[in-house]
Amino acid sequence: MFKSKTRPIALPQSEHARLAGLIAYHWGNADFDCPAIDFDSFVKGVTEHDRGYGLLDSAPIDGVSMKTWLTIQRQGLLQVCDDMLTNVVCWMHIRRLLSYASSPERDELRQMADSMIDESLAQLPIERDVFEWVDTITRFCDNLAFDFGFDKAKQGSVEVCHKIGSMERIKVEYWLEEDGVIQVKPWVFSVERFSGFVMGYQEDGYPDRLEPVLRPFTIEKRP
Amino acid sequence: MILTLKIKCGIERLFMETRTNIQICPNCGHENSAQADVCKKCKHDLAANERDSTNRLDKTSAIPDLAALGLDVTDYGDFEFDSADVKTHHFEGFADDDAPIGDGAVRLKGNLILTERETGKKFVIPPADLQEAVIGRKNQQSGYSPIIDLSALEGHKYGVSRRHATISYRDNWLILTDHNSTNGTYLNGHRLVPEQARVIRDKDTIRIGGIILHVTYEFAE
Numbered sequence: 001m002f003k004s005k006t007r008p009i010a011l012p013q014s015e016h017a018r019l020a021g022l023i024a025y026h027w028g029n030a031d032f033d034c035p036a037i038d039f040d041s042f043v044k045g046v047t048e049h050d051r052g053y054g055l056l057d058s059a060p061i062d063g064v065s066m067k068t069w070l071t072i073q074r075q076g077l078l079q080v081c082d083d084m085l086t087n088v089v090c091w092m093h094i095r096r097l098l099s100y101a102s103s104p105e106r107d108e109l110r111q112m113a114d115s116m117i118d119e120s121l122a123q124l125p126i127e128r129d130v131f132e133w134v135d136t137i138t139r140f141c142d143n144l145a146f147d148f149g150f151d152k153a154k155q156g157s158v159e160v161c162h163k164i165g166s167m168e169r170i171k172v173e174y175w176l177e178e179d180g181v182i183q184v185k186p187w188v189f190s191v192e193r194f195s196g197f198v199m200g201y202q203e204d205g206y207p208d209r210l211e212p213v214l215r216p217f218t219i220e221k222r223p
Numbered sequence: 224m225i226l227t228l229k230i231k232c233g234i235e236r237l238f239m240e241t242r243t244n245i246q247i248c249p250n251c252g253h254e255n256s257a258q259a260d261v262c263k264k265c266k267h268d269l270a271a272n273e274r275d276s277t278n279r280l281d282k283t284s285a286i287p288d289l290a291a292l293g294l295d296v297t298d299y300g301d302f303e304f305d306s307a308d309v310k311t312h313h314f315e316g317f318a319d320d321d322a323p324i325g326d327g328a329v330r331l332k333g334n335l336i337l338t339e340r341e342t343g344k345k346f347v348i349p350p351a352d353l354q355e356a357v358i359g360r361k362n363q364q365s366g367y368s369p370i371i372d373l374s375a376l377e378g379h380k381y382g383v384s385r386r387h388a389t390i391s392y393r394d395n396w397l398i399l400t401d402h403n404s405t406n407g408t409y410l411n412g413h414r415l416v417p418e419q420a421r422v423i424r425d426k427d428t429i430r431i432g433g434i435i436l437h438v439t440y441e442f443a444e
């Protein structure tokens with residue numbers, strides 16, 4: 001779960017997943033191509049990118065030990081669904097997280113992820129670059145939803161691929177305000193703006209006692 | 224303190240092996256040998272228990288090619304957690320029943336509709352049935368059918384437990400609770416901790432064993 005940095009509110013992973021998926025669902029316009037894989041599979045993959053958390057969601061996301069974190073990532077690799085494209089989107093995300101540092105345990109898991117990805121790509125068959133391309137968008141959606149989870153004003157950016165057939169990347173920046181307004185530049189989405197909310201809970205007593213707190217958001221163009 | 228699931232699983236396995244030497248008749252409670260097909264006391268068909276037990280999903284069956292990689296994806300026994308990271312919960316209720324909570328748009332004002340992804344079959348559940356709507360499959364022995372009965376969707380094949388989860392309507396919120404089901408309940412791809420409630424809302428996705436249901440709130444006019 002995410003714990004707000006500014007208020008006593010907890011946000012479960014299922015809501016982070018939903019927000020990331022919603023961002024992915026709106027992806028694409030004349031300047032930013034949609035991924036070259038089935039769009040529903042892509043959106044589902046982004047939604048489930050952190051699917052290993054599940055039973056361990058009662059712990060703060062930045063408060064678990066490395067051992068537990070690795071277990072979560074391992075579960076994320078092994079908790080598969082019947083859509084291979086979705087699985088590979090998830091595996092690419094986990095593989096990237098594992099590659100941010102090195103240790104025998106991380107490296108072993110990363111190799112496992114690589115084996116699963118390569119084997120799946122050979123059977124699909126789709127080039128790995130296609131999913132490397134997709135993973136830049138997964139990263140954007142995850143980072144934006146991740147930062148929103150902590151409920152604090154922040155600026156971030158991710159370099160994303162924008163034209164199918166090219167690995168050239170464009171830096172996309174975002175600004176989060178504490179009132180839930182999120183501005184993005186350049187604009188990467190198919191609609192002018194979109195709004196929604198995530199369902200958090202008052203941290204006191206959670207999860208034994210639920211007190212829902214709605215956290216609205218609006219994603220709009222940065223002037 | 225390290226909680227090693229491998230040890231825990233070993234203990235549970237040992238316990239199970241001890242217990243599997245007997246089987247208790249669901250009809251009269253008599254303890255029969257594990258090999259008995261009918262209850263020695265009341266002649267109840269014990270083999271029906273086995274035929275009706277929940278099918279533990281082999282994850283490799285969804286993606287057979289994973290098995291070719293030599294990955295035993297059903298073995299979670301070697302995973303280690305720090306015990307501080309693991310906590311079980313029991314839902315006690317909402318903190319303040321009278322508190323004005325949020326935007327009415329997230330509250331159910333009409334029927335709840337669950338749409339099965341593959342077949343498009345819809346379960347339309349009126350609010351009156353949502354005091355505690357059990358999701359599961361028919362109990363062949365007792366004849367009991369849950370309100371959201373997934374038997375016709377091959378619930379047994381897809382690992383649905385008889386009393387898998389419930390959806391309850393409390394204080395205008397719909398909450399989903401897994402009842403320690405064999406194959407788990409997932410909300411937006413995340414497995415729920417057993418007995419830990421979560422609010423569900425319009426456009427959420429629930430997975431019951433291997434069956435995926437899309438949530439739709441039918442708003443009142």
